[in-house]
Amino acid sequence: MGKISRVIAKDDLEAYSHTWTKGLDYELIEYEDYIKLASNEGHLNYTNKIKNNVLENFILDEHNK
Numbered sequence: 001m002g003k004i005s006r007v008i009a010k011d012d013l014e015a016y017s018h019t020w021t022k023g024l025d026y027e028l029i030e031y032e033d034y035i036k037l038a039s040n041e042g043h044l045n046y047t048n049k050i051k052n053n054v055l056e057n058f059i060l061d062e063h064n065k
Contacts, residue, residue, distance in 0.1 A: 002031040007058035018044055025061050 007028045009020040018039035020026060027038040034047050037054065046054050 002029040002036070004029050006061035006063075007037075007055070008061050010057055010059060013057055015039075015044065017041060020057075026058070028055075028058075 005028050006025045008025050009022050012022045013020040018041050020039055027043075029036040034045050035051050035054070036043050036045050
């Protein structure tokens with residue numbers, strides 16, 4: 001199982017068919033080769049190659065680890 005944490009969207013975001021709302025928190029699961037990021041519509045998987053680019057749009061929620 002991966003490492004589970006919560007992240008907060010810095011802005012309203014959109015990636016084809018998925019959205020994130022500014023200020024809301026979302027579940028992030030980090031696996032060895034990829035991350036799984038919850039969205040308003042479900043979740044998306046991103047490879048580690050673009051992980052940092054994706055996570056630049058979120059803040060780690062220190063209260064809900």
